[in-house]
Amino acid sequence: xxxxxxxxxxxxxxxxxxxxxxVSQRPxxxxxxxxxxxxxxxLVLANEVPDTARLKATLECMLGRGTxxxxxxDPQAQPGFxxxxxxxxxxxxxxxxxxxxxxxxxxxxxxxxxxxxVAQGSLTVTAGERQIEVSAxxxxxxxxxxxxxRCGGVRP
Numbered sequence: 001x002x003x004x005x006x007x008x009x010x011x012x013x014x015x016x017x018x019x020x021x022x023v024s025q026r027p028x029x030x031x032x033x034x035x036x037x038x039x040x041x042x043l044v045l046a047n048e049v050p051d052t053a054r055l056k057a058t059l060e061c062m063l064g065r066g067t068x069x070x071x072x073x074d075p076q077a078q079p080g081f082x083x084x085x086x087x088x089x090x091x092x093x094x095x096x097x098x099x100x101x102x103x104x105x106x107x108x109x110x111x112x113x114x115x116x117x118v119a120q121g122s123l124t125v126t127a128g129e130r131q132i133e134v135s136a137x138x139x140x141x142x143x144x145x146x147x148x149x150r151c152g153g154v155r156p
Contacts, residue, residue, distance in 0.1 A: 032056065034140035036147060045147040047134065057134045061109075061151035068114075068151055071104040072125060072132050079103055082127040086116035095127055103127065109151055118148045 030049070037044045041063045047056040061068040072095075079097040082105065083090060089112035095103040107114050117123040121136040121144065136144045 034136055034143050036143045043147055043150060045143060047136075057132075059107075059147060061147070063150055064152040066109050066152035068107050068109055068147075069104055070107050070125075070134075071098065071102045072134070073100070073102045074130065074132050075101050077103045077125075077130050077132060078128050080128060082125050084113045085124040085126070086113045086122060087120050089113045089116040095125075109148055114148070118144050 032047060032049055035046050035048060035050070037046065043061050043063065045059040047058070048054060055071075055073045057073065058071045059068045060071070077095070079095050082093055082095045084093060084107075091111055091113040093105040093107070095105045098104045109115075113123070117134075118141075121138065121141050123134040125132045125134065
């Protein structure tokens with residue numbers, strides 16, 4: 001039986017969302033997981049603490065479109081231009097302020113930064129003086145690969 005994780009990310013998609021997650025063995029108040037939610041033709045991959053409103057990052061896509069919206073929940077991050085780094089791959093994006101104190105940007109799923117993130121599980125977003133690390137431990141990387149494949153990205 002798969003664990004069911006309800007959180008703020010469910011609110012992004014509505015009550016009908018079906019989550020899939022891999023759960024670590026840390027205490028509940030500090031157990032950051034990646035959970036995949038599907039509702040109709042959209043997917044959300046959320047880095048969250050289950051059963052709370054605590055989020056670090058979300059990736060959201062419409063199935064097969066080849067792009068994803070990356071949202072970062074860091075109150076110190078500022079909108080503007082940002083550098084993305086995953087392994088040796090780099091790219092530049094514009095990040096914009098969004099509701100709830102987050103910043104967000106659109107990523108092409110076939111870009112080397114995203115494909116390297118999927119393959120290695122680590123992405124750094126440098127916005128101004130702020131560096132934000134987005135990482136998926138090995139136990140969560142299958143969800144990241146599933147997100148990339150279903151959203152239309154290139155398989156790593």
